[in-house]
Amino acid sequence: MTIKPxxxxxxxxxxxxxxxxxxxxxPESAQSENKEGYVVAVGTYEDGSELPVNEGDxxxxxxxxxxxxxxxxxxxxxxDLKDILAKVEE
Amino acid sequence: MTIKPxxxxxxxxxxxxxxxxxxxxxPESAQSENKEGYVVAVGTYEDGSELPVNEGDxxxxxxxxxxxxxxxxxxxxxxDLKDILAKVEE
Amino acid sequence: MTIKPxxxxxxxxxxxxxxxxxxxxxPESAQSENKEGYVVAVGTYEDGSELPVNEGDxxxxxxxxxxxxxxxxxxxxxxDLKDILAKVEE
Amino acid sequence: MTIKPxxxxxxxxxxxxxxxxxxxxxPESAQSENKEGYVVAVGTYEDGSELPVNEGDxxxxxxxxxxxxxxxxxxxxxxDLKDILAKVEE
Amino acid sequence: MTIKPxxxxxxxxxxxxxxxxxxxxxPESAQSENKEGYVVAVGTYEDGSELPVNEGDxxxxxxxxxxxxxxxxxxxxxxDLKDILAKVEE
Amino acid sequence: MTIKPxxxxxxxxxxxxxxxxxxxxxPESAQSENKEGYVVAVGTYEDGSELPVNEGDxxxxxxxxxxxxxxxxxxxxxxDLKDILAKVEE
Amino acid sequence: MTIKPxxxxxxxxxxxxxxxxxxxxxPESAQSENKEGYVVAVGTYEDGSELPVNEGDxxxxxxxxxxxxxxxxxxxxxxDLKDILAKVEE
Numbered sequence: 001m002t003i004k005p006x007x008x009x010x011x012x013x014x015x016x017x018x019x020x021x022x023x024x025x026x027p028e029s030a031q032s033e034n035k036e037g038y039v040v041a042v043g044t045y046e047d048g049s050e051l052p053v054n055e056g057d058x059x060x061x062x063x064x065x066x067x068x069x070x071x072x073x074x075x076x077x078x079x080d081l082k083d084i085l086a087k088v089e090e
Numbered sequence: 091m092t093i094k095p096x097x098x099x100x101x102x103x104x105x106x107x108x109x110x111x112x113x114x115x116x117p118e119s120a121q122s123e124n125k126e127g128y129v130v131a132v133g134t135y136e137d138g139s140e141l142p143v144n145e146g147d148x149x150x151x152x153x154x155x156x157x158x159x160x161x162x163x164x165x166x167x168x169x170d171l172k173d174i175l176a177k178v179e180e
Numbered sequence: 181m182t183i184k185p186x187x188x189x190x191x192x193x194x195x196x197x198x199x200x201x202x203x204x205x206x207p208e209s210a211q212s213e214n215k216e217g218y219v220v221a222v223g224t225y226e227d228g229s230e231l232p233v234n235e236g237d238x239x240x241x242x243x244x245x246x247x248x249x250x251x252x253x254x255x256x257x258x259x260d261l262k263d264i265l266a267k268v269e270e
Numbered sequence: 271m272t273i274k275p276x277x278x279x280x281x282x283x284x285x286x287x288x289x290x291x292x293x294x295x296x297p298e299s300a301q302s303e304n305k306e307g308y309v310v311a312v313g314t315y316e317d318g319s320e321l322p323v324n325e326g327d328x329x330x331x332x333x334x335x336x337x338x339x340x341x342x343x344x345x346x347x348x349x350d351l352k353d354i355l356a357k358v359e360e
Numbered sequence: 361m362t363i364k365p366x367x368x369x370x371x372x373x374x375x376x377x378x379x380x381x382x383x384x385x386x387p388e389s390a391q392s393e394n395k396e397g398y399v400v401a402v403g404t405y406e407d408g409s410e411l412p413v414n415e416g417d418x419x420x421x422x423x424x425x426x427x428x429x430x431x432x433x434x435x436x437x438x439x440d441l442k443d444i445l446a447k448v449e450e
Numbered sequence: 451m452t453i454k455p456x457x458x459x460x461x462x463x464x465x466x467x468x469x470x471x472x473x474x475x476x477p478e479s480a481q482s483e484n485k486e487g488y489v490v491a492v493g494t495y496e497d498g499s500e501l502p503v504n505e506g507d508x509x510x511x512x513x514x515x516x517x518x519x520x521x522x523x524x525x526x527x528x529x530d531l532k533d534i535l536a537k538v539e540e
Numbered sequence: 541m542t543i544k545p546x547x548x549x550x551x552x553x554x555x556x557x558x559x560x561x562x563x564x565x566x567p568e569s570a571q572s573e574n575k576e577g578y579v580v581a582v583g584t585y586e587d588g589s590e591l592p593v594n595e596g597d598x599x600x601x602x603x604x605x606x607x608x609x610x611x612x613x614x615x616x617x618x619x620d621l622k623d624i625l626a627k628v629e630e
Contacts, residue, residue, distance in 0.1 A: 004177045067152045087544045094267045157242045184357045274447045364537045427512045454627045
């Protein structure tokens with residue numbers, strides 16, 4: 001069973017670690033807004049072209065996400081491209 | 091009798107299963123927002139070109155839908171393209 | 181006397197039937213929003229090109245319409261193209 | 271003395287008849303919004319091209335008009351093109 | 361000393377006459393919104409091209425103007441192009 | 451040390467004189483909104499092209515500015531292009 | 541570990557000095573809005589082209605930033621391009 005995001009959004013597996021590897025720590029105050037997660041599936045621009053993130057990317061995202069689903073017991077959310085702040089490249 | 095959506099929207103037959111096939115479960119909290127359903131009919135972009143979903147697709151959608159109709163006793167709703175989060179491909 | 185809508189809107193003769201022919205029933209809850217009616221006259225896009233509906237089409241429309249007129253004792257309303265949800269083709 | 275509207279708007283001489291000729295009657299409830307009037311002068315699109323209405327046209331308009339002037343004792347108002355609902359052609 | 365408006369706006373010398381020449385009278389109720397004045401200086405579109413009004417034009421304008429300056433004891437205001445309703449040509 | 455504005459904005463040295471040279475006086479009521487100042491540094495349009503103001507220009511600006519900095523004890527503010535009302539040319 | 545901003549934003553290391561080098565002082569009142577910092581990483585325009593700032597640039601930024609992360613104990617924030625007011629070039 002695969003989930004294929006539609007439009008300018010991605011599906012993220014949420015990561016709840018306080019201290020992220022590599023010294024990036026998202027302070028509690030910000031935590032409610034910024035979180036980290038792994039890209040599980042990627043949508044496209046309206047013309048079908050690729051978004052600037054790929055499956056497996058580790059990302060930091062902001063905004064207020066409400067589109068949440070549970071896959072095999074793990075929390076996933078849909079995040080709009082505009083709310084993806086950055087990739088974290090190890 | 092066929093119903094032909096106009097513009098960037100689709101007609102969905104709503105699916106109320108808690109546990110979706112394939113382990114995708116939409117948690118209660120999110121449930122009021124995200125739901126699953128099957129595409130029954132598809133509109134077009136303003137220039138007449140096709141939308142990126144097809145009849146029979148199983149989809150997850152968000153947003154707050156109010157455009158509801160009942161066809162042969164089954165609940166259907168019109169969903170704008172922008173509120174379709176993803177296709178679920180078995 | 182003819183009424184020629186201007187811009188991206190159409191003139192609809194409102195239909196109040198509970199059960200629409202062909203099993204499409206617009207539930208009470210939705211009724212205040214979605215209604216059915218017949219297209220009486222059609223406007224155009226700004227460049228003068230045709231809208232994707234024609235006189236005589238039976239349509240389902242949403243949104244909150246306030247532009248109402250009475251023609252020969254029958255209730256008509258102007259509906260913006262963006263509020264036309266679908267055509268009902270018998 | 272002539273008044274030349276600037277931009278996408280027209281100058282209307284307001285008509286207050288209950289029953290309009292040809293059986294078009296604008297019900298009281300709608301009346302505060304929709305009214306009828308005659309086009310007295312027409313503006314242009316930004317590129318100078320003509321609007322889809324002409325001097326002398328009888329029109330139905332909606333929206334909430336506040337730009338009112340009095341010419342030779344008769345009430346006139348400026349109406350934006352987007353608030354012109356239709357022409358009434360006898 | 362000259363004042364050169366920047367962007368899609370003009371500088372108007374405000375005229376407070378009740379009865380305008382040529383029978384155009386702006387009723388008290390509207391008066392707080394619509395006023396008359398003479399164009400003193402004209403800005404440009406972003407690409408530098410000319411606006412559809414010229415120095416010396418007598419105009420009727422709407423909207424709520426707050427950008428006021430006093431030149432040699434006379435009240436002037438900056439009016440955005442979109443709030444200029446019409447030219448009054450004698 | 452130079453300050454190079456980024457985007458469609460300029461850096462202004464604020465001038466607080468009541469009576470401006472050349473008889474332009476910005477009435478108290480307006481004063482809180484409109485002020486005069488000298489352009490100290492200029493940003494660019496997104497494509498890098500020049501804005502229609504230059505260093506040294508004396509300008510009148512409106513809007514509510516909050517981006518304030520102090521350079522060598524003198525009050526400066528960043529003003530968006532859209533809030534620059536006019537140049538004052540002696 | 542590198543952090544690569546996505547879209548029209550940059551990652552800033554926040555600088556809290558009262559008096560900035562070169563006499564630029566951001567008054568307390570403004571301080572809550574305008575701050576200074578050093579660009580640590582830069583995103584791109586949607587078409588992939590470069591933003592008008594570079595790593596190492598010292599900048600003044602406004603707006604209300606909430607996307608905060610902590611890298612090796614130092615406060616960093618994501619700032620949208622539109623909120624970057626200027627570069628400070630020594």
